[in-house]
Amino acid sequence: MSTVQAPAPDPLDGGRLLARLKDLARFTDVPGEMTRLSLSPAHKAAAGEVARWFAGAGMAVHLDATGAVVGRYEGGTPGMPPLILGSHIDTVRNAGIFDGNLGVVVALAVVERLHADGTRLPFPIEVVAFADEEGVRFPSTLTSSRALAGRFDPATLDDRDADGISRRAALEAFGADPAAIAACSRAGRALGYVEAHIEQGPVLEALGLPLGIVTAIAGATRAVVDVRGQAGHSGTLPMEMRQDALTGAAEMILAAEARAKGETGLVATVGTLAIPGAAVNVVPGTVRFSLDVRAPDDGQRLRAFADITARIRDIAAARGLQARLDVTYEAAAAPCDPHFQAALSHAAERLGLPAHRLPSGAGHDGLSLSGAMPIVMLFVRSTNGSHNPREHAEAADIGLAAQVLHGFVTAFDPAG
């Protein structure tokens, strides 16, 4: 079954993988930028190319019912469940070329290397290019991985994008069969899920480390805080008679920051703030701001959120303001499997790399899969965050990620 591709470079070579990412970036809905919304024409074209690449690596390929490209590299022992590798190939608007795509290209490279080496593992490997991770087009998201976890919500088929196109119609136009989604489930029938991804944060860069092993995908609580005081004229309302919603909100924002500081892994962010009816000469009567609290440990997050809520109430009471807090989103943390973390660490250490562990503050497809199978993620050092054209990972680091993932896969013990 082995095919020797002697003159070709090592499939795990970082320069090759970077070139492949640039190649894949030609599939965009908006020429001149990287925009490939879920189930769009550019996504369909990219999925076709990825399917060809998968097939070229000796995999049996199909488009699943959620629009994900699935390649299967058979195992040597009949009846064994697959180890699943992958990431997503949908992007945000005006994205970079690394977020998501890197994990697919790295997973593919591992199979290409197995294929090139003629290596056949006892268990099958499935490489998945998920179709719906960014959540930009439809109100719901992670549907591709939720289907794999047996947790797809059929109601999301009726979700509509800004043009009024339903997810069902978009799937059909994409060539996927929404009626077959229930059959996508691999819950309890997979060895696990491993995803390489750019860090999207500055931690590895600051530490000077190419790779990191993810301990957990953080849970998140999001809320909208509505602060009401009394509007007034900026000139005629004396300071001591004010019920200024903005100075109250300022104190609340600093309280959230203070609570999160100094606890590892915990973050609290106020990202939006609006003052309805704002004017230079009007003391703000109403302020509305968002609050986003995340932590790799659910207890840690819930304690912090409760403390911040209590501080908000206290500040409002002391200032004669009304504060109302509405939770708009809540997601439990997805801890990464300790054995998988250890196995990734060993794979890194075998290459002489430090195995730094860190949480993922961003959500990923692994969030959906957590509980349905063991999950772990391998972070690749990146610069300039993510979701913008300047996001970047070095070829050398991408190559190391491919080597570590290859080492993980070849050393993987299905018996745990």
Place this chain on the structure above:
Amino acid sequence: MSTVQAPAPDPLDGGRLLARLKDLARFTDVPGEMTRLSLSPAHKAAAGEVARWFAGAGMAVHLDATGAVVGRYEGGTPGMPPLILGSHIDTVRNAGIFDGNLGVVVALAVVERLHADGTRLPFPIEVVAFADEEGVRFPSTLTSSRALAGRFDPATLDDRDADGISRRAALEAFGADPAAIAACSRAGRALGYVEAHIEQGPVLEALGLPLGIVTAIAGATRAVVDVRGQAGHSGTLPMEMRQDALTGAAEMILAAEARAKGETGLVATVGTLAIPGAAVNVVPGTVRFSLDVRAPDDGQRLRAFADITARIRDIAAARGLQARLDVTYEAAAAPCDPHFQAALSHAAERLGLPAHRLPSGAGHDGLSLSGAMPIVMLFVRSTNGSHNPREHAEAADIGLAAQVLHGFVTAFDPAG
């Protein structure tokens, strides 16, 4: 010369004055609300009605070159300069019926009473219904009172409203002659200017006092503060690596509040705040907010503004942020003449009223006249601020204002 109007109620009666304000409110550009923008058709109609009322009180009336209605009640001693009373009859959009109009109606009532009593003072009284106080329609404002002060800027004739109509064209349509504006000046040729006006703030209401004597119209410094940090992902950017422009701005907002608190007359307000590119899951990279500092004493204001500026710089430096502060507006305070204040106090005390003194945080036509002649203002207790349909002054308080102003005028000593 005297005309006895025996069966009529006392011209100074508060109920009569409130009824007259309601009557004047029928002149609106937007039926169902009080909207009478400067030089609009409703303003023209209102000016016509006011001119008729002025004439009915024995005054010689003309429309001045800025659109102000001027009524002159002759004095007994030839050649004496006039004492000017008045306020404005233009309004903001969806205004109340008291702001401005009250001062015109009260000043008119004083002359009506003199006329009814057959009283002729040595000096003339001019009642002015200024045409351009609110500054809503054109980019420049207070042009009517600036002309009276000999400080009209001819360049403002080319200012245009949102429909592209120039002030020059609006004046001509109004029936005023822009070429004659220079001749409006009364600088150095008036005994002074006295204006009754609703307080627009809650101080008199809180003290339970019907009237207040204004010590100064506050000076103001306005600035835009631009805070720059580094945007980032709310999940992936650890607290200790953040340069969050919003938490920095929050600290600056609280510093401005703290500096202004506890110093009588000083106020500092952040009325607008914007986060370009804001999202729930993005650490704010840039924040822009307004700062409005006012005080009745220029030194007090400038010291406070300098202190707040220094705190903004310190906070930015401590947080690794860039802060830039651009002053967009600066106006010196207009102190009210001490003799005029004392004379108003005596007039109030003669009626058994306490003569509470307070600064005006809002701007008024007196701001333009300050320096060209002595000025003073008489505040009338009001509720619900101003510039909204709920602003309100009680008939009894309006009547007291008319009585105090009448007492001031009849006791006025032109020799100072």
